[in-house]
Amino acid sequence: MTDSVFSLEIDEQKLAVVTIDVPGEKMNTLRDSFADDLQALLTDAKQQSVKGMVFISGKSDNFIAGADVKMLDNVEKREDALAISELCHRAFFDMKKLPFPTVSAIHGPALGGGLEFALACDYRVCTDSDITKLGLPEVQLGLLPGGGGTQRLPKLVGLQKALEWTLTGKQIRAKQAKKSGLVDDCVPQTVLLRVAKEFALKGKAKASKPKLDRLSQLLESNPFGRNIIFKKAQENVLKKTGGHYPAPLAIIKAIRASVELDELKAYKTEAEGFATLVMSSESKSLRGIFFATTEMKKEWRNEDAPAITKTAVLGGGLMGAGIAHVSAVKAGVPVRIKDVAEQGISNAMNYSYKILDKKQKRRILSKADLQQTMNKITGTTNYSGFKHIDLVIEAVFEDLSLKQGMVADVERECQDNTIFASNTSSLPISQIAAQAARPENVIGLHYFSPVEKMPLVEIIPHEGTSQETIARIVNFARKQGKTPIVVKDKAGFYVNRILAPYVNEAANLLLAGEPIEKIDAALVEFGFPVGPLALLDEVGIDIGSKIAPILEKELGDRFKAPDAFSRLIDAKRLGRKTGRGFYLYDKKSKKVDESVYELLGVSPSPRLNKSEIAKRCVSQMLNEAARCLDEGIIASPRDGDIGAIFGIGFPPFLGGPFSYMDKLGADKVSSEMATFANYNAVFAPCAPLVAMADTGASFYQVTPVQHAKPANQQEVVQDDVTATKSPTVTTNDTDNEQLDEENTPVLATDSEEVAESDTADSSKEKK
Numbered sequence: 122m123t124d125s126v127f128s129l130e131i132d133e134q135k136l137a138v139v140t141i142d143v144p145g146e147k148m149n150t151l152r153d154s155f156a157d158d159l160q161a162l163l164t165d166a167k168q169q170s171v172k173g174m175v176f177i178s179g180k181s182d183n184f185i186a187g188a189d190v191k192m193l194d195n196v197e198k199r200e201d202a203l204a205i206s207e208l209c210h211r212a213f214f215d216m217k218k219l220p221f222p223t224v225s226a227i228h229g230p231a232l233g234g235g236l237e238f239a240l241a242c243d244y245r246v247c248t249d250s251d252i253t254k255l256g257l258p259e260v261q262l263g264l265l266p267g268g269g270g271t272q273r274l275p276k277l278v279g280l281q282k283a284l285e286w287t288l289t290g291k292q293i294r295a296k297q298a299k300k301s302g303l304v305d306d307c308v309p310q311t312v313l314l315r316v317a318k319e320f321a322l323k324g325k326a327k328a329s330k331p332k333l334d335r336l337s338q339l340l341e342s343n344p345f346g347r348n349i350i351f352k353k354a355q356e357n358v359l360k361k362t363g364g365h366y367p368a369p370l371a372i373i374k375a376i377r378a379s380v381e382l383d384e385l386k387a388y389k390t391e392a393e394g395f396a397t398l399v400m401s402s403e404s405k406s407l408r409g410i411f412f413a414t415t416e417m418k419k420e421w422r423n424e425d426a427p428a429i430t431k432t433a434v435l436g437g438g439l440m441g442a443g444i445a446h447v448s449a450v451k452a453g454v455p456v457r458i459k460d461v462a463e464q465g466i467s468n469a470m471n472y473s474y475k476i477l478d479k480k481q482k483r484r485i486l487s488k489a490d491l492q493q494t495m496n497k498i499t500g501t502t503n504y505s506g507f508k509h510i511d512l513v514i515e516a517v518f519e520d521l522s523l524k525q526g527m528v529a530d531v532e533r534e535c536q537d538n539t540i541f542a543s544n545t546s547s548l549p550i551s552q553i554a555a556q557a558a559r560p561e562n563v564i565g566l567h568y569f570s571p572v573e574k575m576p577l578v579e580i581i582p583h584e585g586t587s588q589e590t591i592a593r594i595v596n597f598a599r600k601q602g603k604t605p606i607v608v609k610d611k612a613g614f615y616v617n618r619i620l621a622p623y624v625n626e627a628a629n630l631l632l633a634g635e636p637i638e639k640i641d642a643a644l645v646e647f648g649f650p651v652g653p654l655a656l657l658d659e660v661g662i663d664i665g666s667k668i669a670p671i672l673e674k675e676l677g678d679r680f681k682a683p684d685a686f687s688r689l690i691d692a693k694r695l696g697r698k699t700g701r702g703f704y705l706y707d708k709k710s711k712k713v714d715e716s717v718y719e720l721l722g723v724s725p726s727p728r729l730n731k732s733e734i735a736k737r738c739v740s741q742m743l744n745e746a747a748r749c750l751d752e753g754i755i756a757s758p759r760d761g762d763i764g765a766i767f768g769i770g771f772p773p774f775l776g777g778p779f780s781y782m783d784k785l786g787a788d789k790v791s792s793e794m795a796t797f798a799n800y801n802a803v804f805a806p807c808a809p810l811v812a813m814a815d816t817g818a819s820f821y822q823v824t825p826v827q828h829a830k831p832a833n834q835q836e837v838v839q840d841d842v843t844a845t846k847s848p849t850v851t852t853n854d855t856d857n858e859q860l861d862e863e864n865t866p867v868l869a870t871d872s873e874e875v876a877e878s879d880t881a882d883s884s885k886e887k888k
């Protein structure tokens with residue numbers, strides 16, 4: 122068994138302790154050789170007449186973090202995917218049928234295939250450590266747990282919990298795992314092995330019922346009650362996903378089979394569902410996003426760049442408050458907030474306090490931790506305490522001369538190497554740095570609102586930004602839990618640049634008489650979490666109107682916002698923040714404010730169907746994305762896809778604008794744009810897209826280096842991305858925000874989470 126991931130030791134009590142240790146990897150994952158290894162192990166153990174078997178990880182901080190997702194990319198036919206699931210089923214049945222008891226001793230993550238492995242044991246014991254997390258996150262990759270997870274989990278924790286956990290991909294902490302019956306015991310790490318061995322000596326586990334409260338018991342124990350549960354689950358899923366994701370429905374079907382069909386048929390339902398999902402374009406897109414973000418974590422890394430240990434934020438408004446929050450909470454550094462008004466400082470501090478207080482009330486955070494974090498955030502109306510700050514992030518009003526003044530202040534008040542990062546939405550960084558004495562320290566760092574929920578940040582070096590500044594900012598953004606994309610310094614950067622023409626088109630449609638709800642519904646049906654006009658209301662119509670002229674001046678007429686919109690601003694209809702925009706807002710609901718039509722001089726007269734409306738808006742976004750790639754605003758189609766998904770909420774199941782264009786084909790995309798251009802020249806497909814249509818090329822076929830790169834990228838030390846470790850269904854990386862329950866942009870089943878993480882420059886804060 123020398124090459125096996127399992128090593129077997131038998132103690133004096135004839136108990137086998139099996140250490141799981143994938144050679145040469147930080148994390149244990151289930152590879153394709155695992156079933157053979159397991160088979161060999163079990164045969165060996167049986168021959169040695171062991172009395173019980175404990176599985177424990179050889180890694181210090183993880184049990185089994187998941188199955189190797191890369192393996193699925195080699196699957197060409199549905200039958201091959203089916204074979205993978207069936208192989209897992211057989212291997213886990215072999216474990217179940219052993220004549221002696223088996224126990225999983227879990228410390229660290231046991232996720233996906235890792236938890237399915239543990240579920241196939243008679244007992245599970247876990248440590249009470251914070252890093253111990255159990256879950257079946259396959260839905261986040263458009264899959265279902267294909268190793269018996271949909272069958273065994275409901276039997277342990279009940280139908281409702283099993284549905285909730287598998288449909289959200291939630292990771293369960295140790296205490297909750299014990300309370301729900303998912304594990305048999307939860308103990309300190311020092312006694313994990315001893316307690317696991319005690320379970321192994323208990324004999325085979327007898328089938329027991331899940332620990333449920335009376336109502337759940339009542340519902341789950343009869344067909345009528347179960348029918349209500351499944352119906353409700355299906356309704357919720359369809360409401361949240363708009364029917365765009367097949368995985369949640371397949372999960373419900375498989376879990377339903379676990380209680381309604383005999384074992385053989387039920388496991389078959391799971392395997393069939395798994396096979397279909399592996400081949401689905403939705404799962405391929407979600408897996409693509411996962412691989413991309415894994416790859417991106419390796420880029421622009423420079424371990425030698427001096428760490429940022431003290432930060433300051435200028436402006437305690439909406440953005441400043443969010444930036445201060447993630448700096449203190451995620452990056453764990455002290456933050457000094459400077460505002461012109463005391464009110465700004467207290468608003469920003471309250472912002473953090475409210476979020477932390479909610480966590481404390483939910484017992485995710487202790488009172489002491491809350492206090493400790495709040496102690497990191499301090500405020501000032503002058504520059505006191507700025508002397509030793511490493512990084513100042515500016516989030517004052519969108520005004521060039523004000524921002525230039527801030528650069529001068531920071532150069533006067535701080536160190537020679539203090540970085541000045543601007544959160545401007547649209548102003549070129551070179552202009553902000555134009556009068557800087559130390560332009561090498563100036564960089565753009567563009568967050569999205571709400572900052573604590575949005576995973577993306579755009580990093581914008583100008584021509585004179587130093588390599589060290591870029592590296593320090595990339596490192597710091599990651600510490601804040603963000604996925605950074607480094608983009609070229611041109612007005613609007615990438616995300617707002619592709620967003621603006623899309624929103625403008627929605628505005629044009631409105632002015633042509635299309636009703637507001639219809640336009641928004643069209644784009645929600647397409648897969649966006651909110652429609653463009655609702656988004657503009659969230660962002661603030663005034664904010665949009667400040668950005669539009671900058672983009673128009675720098676990039677051309679296609680960015681011109683409709684003149685009629687100034688009437689909305691004059692009438693103080695700025696969107697949600699003033700209670701009125703396109704919609705009227707009260708505490709709980711919103712409805713279209715009919716008087717807006719009169720104000721804009723429009724009488725609603727629907728002419729287009731929703732699919733045409735969506736096509737027109739999306740075309741504008743795709744065309745601009747293609748231009749951005751051609752101009753080197755983004756370094757690769759991959760960065761463009763991730764930026765659009767994590768920054769705007771471009772439908773993850775479509776894989777991002779570039780993957781989507783590749784799926785449609787450049788010729789189709791370009792000819793559709795040409796048709797639209799017949800009535801508005803702004804739609805004319807850009808030259809690179811036309812050229813691709815002529816040659817039949819696709820974005821992902823063109824290697825990234827053939828596109829221009831953002832300033833400075835060539836010289837920065839990058840890892841060889843081809844050497845990226847195979848990703849797994851999940852990881853326990855600290856920067857695994859993309860896949861955790863708090864912040865799940867690719868989580869198909871929780872569109873509320875997606876909706877919260879979708880608005881570029883939005884001022885909404887839902888939770």
Ligand SMILES: NC(=O)c1ccc[n+]([C@@H]2O[C@H](COP(=O)([O-])OP(=O)(O)OC[C@H]3O[C@@H](n4cnc5c(N)ncnc54)[C@H](O)[C@@H]3O)[C@@H](O)[C@H]2O)c1
Pocket residue numbers: 435436437438439440441459460461462465515516517518519520544545546547567568569570660664881882883884
């Ligand atoms: N709102 C968004 O969704 C969003 C998203 C990304 C970027 N941005 C950009 O972030 C910046 C801030 O936006 P916001 O929405 O937080 O604005 P805001 O109006 O909510 O906050 C601005 C804050 O800056 C303070 N301020 C003004 N002058 C100052 C000075 N001289 N020194 C210190 N503080 C000063 C104000 O008192 C106010 O508290 C803008 O450049 C904006 O374009 C906004």
